[in-house]
Amino acid sequence: MATDSTAYPFTLLDIVNQCDSFPYAPDPKLEQLTFLTFVVDNIPVGRIHNTVVPHITAFNQQSSPIFHITDTTVSFMPWLSDYESRSDAIAQMLKHWRNDVKSFPCLSGWRDELYGVYTHITDPATTKGGAALAIERSACGLFGVHAYGVHMNGFVRTGPKPSDVQLWIARRSMTKPTYPGMLDNMVAGGMGFGHSPQYTIIKESMEEATIPADIAVNAIPVGTISYTKLSKDCTQTQPETQIVYDLELSKDITPVPCDTEVEDFRLWTMEQVLTAIRQGEFKPNCACVCLHFMIRHAVLTPENEPDYLEIVHRLHRRIEYPGPKKWPTFKE
Template sequence: MSTTTTTSSSLYQVVADLDNFPYPTANDDDNPILQNYHAFRITGIPQTLGYIPNELITTFPWPADTWAINTTPTNKTITLLTSPTATASTRTAILLPTLQQLASHGILRGWRNETFPLYGPDGTIILEIERAASALFGIVTYGVQMLCYTDDKVSNTPHLWIAKRSSLKPTYPGMLDTTAAGGLSTGLPPREAIMREASEEAEIQEELMRKGMRFVDRISYFHVKKESVGGIGMVELLQPEVEYLYELRLGKEVVPSPADSEVEDFRLCGVKEVKKALGEGRFKPNSAVVVVDFLLRRGLLDGNDEDERIRVRLHRELPLPVVDHEGGRV
């Protein structure tokens, strides 16, 4: 019987499969893939804020009083028309009717009544956008993830509390996941967000988290996802994302427990078992890279040059405005 060893090389591929937006030779403005998108901009803000697929630009009737579209091959842009000094709430109100029309056309699906913040170059929120629309506009989104672990005195390595997603989940059903995770909605600091998720998903006590939870890393990646968009067909959506990572060491007496229908169960997994699951593609992709980051920081990979390639790839510099909610603290 043959056995498969999960090496740093194969774990690098796990990261590369998620961070699959092509790396440019100079800068992302010269990247050939961006010919398939219009740069999303807002009046008065000089920097590109996202990328909208050309198919969406040509298929949807963008209201002319709200949007200016430039189809020049070397400068394809779509600009939200607002006063240069407009407030975030004003821009949000101007954008909302377009989002509602995208939904009525069947293009924007899964409306959640939850907003993500869009940040400008100065780090301030310039508008809020319905979470379900973020991928259509190709903006940077933020998430939080936590890994709970125990110290195994026999193997002298940590054991991770891994969640198995419900088979009824619409996204990545039945796949493995971190202990708790979620998107970072408008107005919610990362620490509060992950504590809420861990309480709701794993029944971990808030007092325990406030005492022992640690912020350990901020990773970033640029994902290209092929997705069926209503009325258009298969489209490659751009999903640049930043994830804030937290850890919590649990005693043997603390066992995470599913608190809702989103998680089927939690299992305590050793490093070897976790690596095997990563190599077999059993983890939700953006949770897989969080586990890889954990193994890397703990010195549990191969300790060769490939480890450094993984470290660099986990911290991609994004060509869009990014804020650091944790102030660089690690």
């Protein structure tokens, strides 16, 4: 599928760079970043920018300080040694910060949804569902902890070759707090703590696309993409892993918006999807999920995409922080 990429404002690798924007060694930009390591149980689990540290220090001025702060690390005091005490300490601090919109604009998108933070320790006496603590979703970037989500490609076969496919593409609602009006995968969502990937994909399928559970359950896990985003002001990082699913749909099934998250759906050819990606119309991580699909379906090949090898490598960044060995399902 050869195209003249010079006719578009972005190459496919440009889009991957927008998603996976935290610099790699030996990029000199790394030396300019000023993050402290967030440590739990002596295990690094995230990054906290030095501009956030004074706010932590101020909150710490109480009879029983919560955090131990050094020049390079932020960790819990020893008596905060289990899931409940750590999660409560973070929640109390974030509740206080939530009123300071100027310092913490990300908290204006408060979700009332928790994301689990994992170490290598899974002792049920100190963890819950294998997590050392849980953090409000909108605050994950402040602590640079590893977040997880699911994305599903809904596709229709149009011929016998792997590349003979069309994709259902969603347009995000203009009221979304992030990337309003941009293009998205048919179904996608963050994984709230206590929900498994399959449960999340089935739930999101109904909520976003009115696809019933007896159809969504046929979605096949086909791998992951992973990346680390660096905010434009270089004060937040967000390592993310998206678990990717494919769902083949018959031509008589049409996704329909069910909640307020999606404006509409359209069934597009691979050429249409690639054009929109190169025009910068997709939310970057959703574009990467489409690229992952196109690589697996031989739409993008070493022969027609000059950045093929780099794109393949960059869709699977190694996240340095621990993840769950088994997904907790206590909310299902």
